[in-house]
Amino acid sequence: MPWLRSSSSPSSSSSSSSEQCLSCSPCQRECERTAFSFYCAVREQLPVWLLEEMRSMEVFCWDNGSPRAFLPSEALLYATVHDHQDYARYLLNRYSVGALRAPACSFCCCPGSGAPHLSVAVRYNRVAVLGMVMEALKDCGGPAQRREYLDGRGGCLHAADAGKTAVQLAVELSHPECLLQLLVHGARPDGLEVALQRLVSCVVPERQQAQRCLDFLLLFLAKPPPLPCLRDEPQRWQGLLGNRVFSWLCGLAPSPLLLQALRCLAQSGSDRITSLPDFLQPHTLDFLYHPARINVNF
Structure with missing residues (x-):
């Protein structure tokens, strides 16, 4: 599957030979x-009715030595990868949270765990x-329960995003x-240190997105959590973040007014942020970090 990485463990050669033996089964080859x-x-964005007919009547996958029909959750992963929004909408409307159950890993016997649909949507940027x-x-x-799902980490070691939350x-x-x-729907806002390091390490074309x-x-x-990078290089980060944000992140001052x-607006819905005037959009908040650069007094 495209969201799983190929195994690079020392046992990959032995597992590959066993998989070749299994593939000798005509039934498995047909699956x-x-x-x-x-x-x-x-991938070809065929109509929803045709895809569901295929899934329920014609398509099978090999699971624990026998064929079975594709689950709605597995079909939703395919729809997410290829941004088939009509099919994703149908599956979620028809099966609700049942379409979000984590399918078992096809590379091992791990039971389904984590929130693979969130991770796949984020990795492929399927907003x-x-x-x-x-x-x-x-x-x-x-x-x-919603928070537990939103903050779930990939549990299977074969997954490309194992151990990471969607945030x-x-x-x-x-x-x-x-x-x-x-974040608007309640996920924990972790990863701040990664965001800071990403901001200074990414290439210029990606910097605006990293800033957002x-x-x-x-x-x-x-x-803010303890951030060793701010303690180790205070001058660098103070110049980048500005005095007010830097002092808040270091626990030396309250957050800027x-x-x-803006936090009150953001937590009441993403539409509240996107409907703000352009100069108040988060990706243009230069004056939040360096207010002296523009003639606006906050």
Whole structure:
């Protein structure tokens, strides 16, 4: 599957030989053929009715020595990878949170764990599909259950994003729209140190997106965590972040008033932020860090 990495462990050669033996089964080869045809059909954005007919009647995957039909959750992963929004919408409307169950890893016997649909949506920057997932999560029990899902980490070691939350992944990849969706719906705003390091290490064309990720984290962060990088290089970071933000992150001063006001807006919905005047958008908040650069008094 495209969101899984190929194994590079020392046992990969032995596992590869055993997989070749398994593939000698005509039944398994037929499953592999139909599974690939289904993947291609989703990639080609075929109509929803046809994809569902294939999934329920014609397509099989090999699971624990026997064939079975594709699960809605597995079909949703395909729809997310290829940004088939109509199919993703159908699956989430028809199966609700059932479409978000983590499928078992196809490389091992690990049970499904973590939140693979969130990770896949973030990795491929599928903002629209991620928004649909957020809406579906409203049917996922209470706030504690939703938060547990949003903050879930990839549990299988074969997954490309194992051990990372969707928020951490969005920060690492500099996908601010995905990050905002997650934070607005209650995900924990972790990854601040990664956001800072990303800001100074990324190439110039990516810097604006990295800056937006940092801004969004600051908007949702009630109390900054200890940041060794600020302690180790205070002059560098003070010049980059400005006195007020630097002092707040170091625990030496309260957060700036403008940041507190914007935090109230951001936490009430992503549309509140995007509807602000352009000079107040998070990606243009230069005066939050360096107010002396423009003639606005806050």
